Amino acid sequence: MKNIIILGSTGSIGTNTLDIVSKFPGKFRVVGITAGTNVDKMEEQIRTFSPLLAAMSDETAADRLRTRCKGLSTRILSGTDGLVKTATMDGADLVISAIVGGAGLVPTLAAIQAGKSIALANKEPMVMAGQLMREEARKARVRIFPVDSEHSALFQSMEGHRVQDIRRLILTASGGPLWNLTTQQMRAVQPEQALKHPNWKMGPKITIDSATLMNKGLEVVEAHWLFDIPASKIEVVVHRESIIHSLVEYTDRSVIAQLGLPDMRTPIAYAMNYPERVPLDLPSLNLAQIGSLSFCEPDHDRFPCLGFGYEALKVGGTMPAVLNAANEIAVQAFLDRKIGFLGIAETIRRTMGQHVPVDVSSLDIALKADLWARTKAAEMLAIVASAPAVVH
Ligand code: NAD
Ligand code: MG
Numbered sequence: 001m002k003n004i005i006i007l008g009s010t011g012s013i014g015t016n017t018l019d020i021v022s023k024f025p026g027k028f029r030v031v032g033i034t035a036g037t038n039v040d041k042m043e044e045q046i047r048t049f050s051p052l053l054a055a056m057s058d059e060t061a062a063d064r065l066r067t068r069c070k071g072l073s074t075r076i077l078s079g080t081d082g083l084v085k086t087a088t089m090d091g092a093d094l095v096i097s098a099i100v101g102g103a104g105l106v107p108t109l110a111a112i113q114a115g116k117s118i119a120l121a122n123k124e125p126m127v128m129a130g131q132l133m134r135e136e137a138r139k140a141r142v143r144i145f146p147v148d149s150e151h152s153a154l155f156q157s158m159e160g161h162r163v164q165d166i167r168r169l170i171l172t173a174s175g176g177p178l179w180n181l182t183t184q185q186m187r188a189v190q191p192e193q194a195l196k197h198p199n200w201k202m203g204p205k206i207t208i209d210s211a212t213l214m215n216k217g218l219e220v221v222e223a224h225w226l227f228d229i230p231a232s233k234i235e236v237v238v239h240r241e242s243i244i245h246s247l248v249e250y251t252d253r254s255v256i257a258q259l260g261l262p263d264m265r266t267p268i269a270y271a272m273n274y275p276e277r278v279p280l281d282l283p284s285l286n287l288a289q290i291g292s293l294s295f296c297e298p299d300h301d302r303f304p305c306l307g308f309g310y311e312a313l314k315v316g317g318t319m320p321a322v323l324n325a326a327n328e329i330a331v332q333a334f335l336d337r338k339i340g341f342l343g344i345a346e347t348i349r350r351t352m353g354q355h356v357p358v359d360v361s362s363l364d365i366a367l368k369a370d371l372w373a374r375t376k377a378a379e380m381l382a383i384v385a386s387a388p389a390v391v392h
Pocket of ligand 2: 148149150219
């Protein structure tokens with residue numbers, strides 16, 4: 001029996017994780033859960049899974065949850081301190097890191113330092129402080145298992161192989177809901193349209209990141225830190241069907257890939273049970289029925305955010321943290337209809353352009369860069385909203 005903690009239990013990854021837990025009651029016990037503001041779902045999860053600890057980052061939400069759960073055995077905590085206490089609690093073996101955005105950095109890093117293995121969905125902390133996360137994991141002798149489907153595919157395609165024999169990593173990208181639009185058409189895109197992902201059901205932030213291809217830019221950085229492979233050996237190919245989840249090419253030109261119908265429960269279950277594979281009752285891949293798979297180069301002109309990921313990695317230091325924070329501010333502003341779709345890339349470009357990077361030698365430096373970029377990006381929003389990006 002593994003004792004697990006789920007950071008971000010009410011989200012898309014969090015609920016998929018709990019779905020797996022329910023299917024294997026003898027394998028997992030949920031000892032801690034955390035969320036931001038969703039009191040209804042937290043109450044339901046507390047009543048179903050009876051964790052020892054439950055934390056909400058929002059203090060008011062935590063108060064409401066306490067009232068609703070009076071008389072139950074679960075202790076309810078709040079704020080960042082509550083998230084950290086839950087993430088580091090004694091007796092837990094594995095932490096599923098599934099908060100969205102930079103808010104996951106502090107609790108995830110604390111879990112690593114407390115010696116917990118990590119199943120990592122929350123890619124943003126890896127972008128903000130990848131070197132630190134890797135270093136701390138090494139010191140604490142814990143493993144970080146990828147949950148992101150591409151990274152899980154790379155991890156699976158590397159099993160039994162030597163890192164020095166890798167020639168390149170090839171990340172697949174679905175292209176998202178706006179792949180076929182011209183830049184001119186993108187100018188008028190509304191949040192509803194950008195939130196309609198063709199293949200995956202995910203939270204709103206990552207769905208917008210898929211529409212801008214920022215998600216793939218973040219994933220390039222994530223792959224770099226997870227697998228210690230330089231950016232020059234990480235490529236992206238657009239594969240609209242999301243059947244091949246990513247590929248590894250070896251020096252003898254042999255290419256190994258992992259395939260499957262797009263369902264996050266497969267990579268989540270693999271990270272939770274590694275090295276065991278558990279039987280999941282999901283539809284099987286039928287290649288004859290699918291008929292053909294397509295591939296093409298990503299278009300950097302229409303989707304500049306992918307290039308920002310490579311650029312941030314090349315510059316190094318705090319630049320990836322700045323890229324991530326500017327993106328979070330810009331995505332929220334787009335969802336709030338304060339800027340247009342093209343304004344997302346423009347806000348990130350302008351914020352990165354003003355940053356003077358330093359080494360990320362401590363958590364404090366990463367958090368300072370994050371705060372600087374959020375403030376700077378918020379300033380940029382006004383400029384971007386009044387002067388829309390140049391259309392090629
Ligand atoms: P989501 O929006 O559905 O859920 C986010 C979770 O984080 C919720 O439980 C929410 O309460 C919590 N949360 C939000 N803001 C918070 C804050 N400030 N403090 C504490 N908790 C907070 O997101 P998701 O789609 O499940 O994605 C979670 C992470 O996994 C993201 O980093 C995303 O990039 C990554 N990921 C998701 C998918 C997917 O299929 N959804 C696939 C690959 C990677
Ligand atoms: Mg992914």
